[in-house]
Amino acid sequence: MSETYPRVETKPETSESSAETLSTGIDVLDRKLGGGIPAGQVVALLASPASQSELFLYEMAAARKTLYLTTERMPADIEYGLAWTETSSDEVDIHRLTADDPLGNARAVIEDLADESLLIVDPVDPLEAVSENEYRAFMNDVKARTVETRSLTLLHCLDGRTVPAQRDRTEYHADIVFDLETRRRGSSVDNSLSVPKFRGGKSLSETIELHLTSDVTIDVSRKIA
Numbered sequence: 241m242s243e244t245y246p247r248v249e250t251k252p253e254t255s256e257s258s259a260e261t262l263s264t265g266i267d268v269l270d271r272k273l274g275g276g277i278p279a280g281q282v283v284a285l286l287a288s289p290a291s292q293s294e295l296f297l298y299e300m301a302a303a304r305k306t307l308y309l310t311t312e313r314m315p316a317d318i319e320y321g322l323a324w325t326e327t328s329s330d331e332v333d334i335h336r337l338t339a340d341d342p343l344g345n346a347r348a349v350i351e352d353l354a355d356e357s358l359l360i361v362d363p364v365d366p367l368e369a370v371s372e373n374e375y376r377a378f379m380n381d382v383k384a385r386t387v388e389t390r391s392l393t394l395l396h397c398l399d400g401r402t403v404p405a406q407r408d409r410t411e412y413h414a415d416i417v418f419d420l421e422t423r424r425r426g427s428s429v430d431n432s433l434s435v436p437k438f439r440g441g442k443s444l445s446e447t448i449e450l451h452l453t454s455d456v457t458i459d460v461s462r463k464i465a
Contacts, residue, residue, distance in 0.1 A: 262356065262392055265303030272444055277416065280387035284414035289400045291422040291431065294321060297360055300394060302327040305357040308334045309349060311342055311366045343370050343378055350382065355389045362396040368404035375406050379413040415439040
């Protein structure tokens with residue numbers, strides 16, 4: 241006769257429902273995500289270089305104190321974009337990462353990430369060009385700092401004609417993946433956002449239609465309940 245042993249049930253210290261949720265700044269997206277994004281999550285935003293994905297970044301930056309790391313454009317260009325979309329730059333701290341050591345520069349800057357804030361890396365592509373071990377360590381450091389400060393990290397990933405070799409690693413390390421698709425239809429341009437990956441949660445079964453103009457608005461006529 242085989243012996244039976246009492247089942248030991250374990251209960252996690254925190255649950256998805258009790259986790260602190262931070263707003264994305266986009267009301268309909270927040271509702272679809274159950275209130276927003278859980279604190280401590282790293283988000284990868286995949287978007288074409290020809291899209292207006294920067295407006296999506298600015299909308300999220302408007303929702304909370306933001307540490308903005310730019311790897312391509314000058315800080316003055318970011319400030320102009322924020323002003324043009326009427327996003328206050330008072331709470332946005334912009335840093336231009338050095339071309340000779342962007343990864344080391346980024347590591348030093350993220351030490352200043354404030355509690356319950358937003359870290360934006362725009363775009364992350366130059367950082368994906370370093371060695372595999374260096375980039376893996378960096379992504380783990382970003383995750384740890386994001387969790388420690390109960391913040392959010394948004395990695396802007398340009399999804400164009402050429403994609404960095406380590407893009408798969410970025411998407412793997414990311415807790416959430418936003419995929420912004422831009423389509424040209426005659427004289428109009430349509431933008432739709434899908435969420436194929438949501439670690440610890442659930443991906444959305446439908447896309448969200450976005451009108452990316454001077455600010456982000458949502459088309460509720462078709463795919464939004």
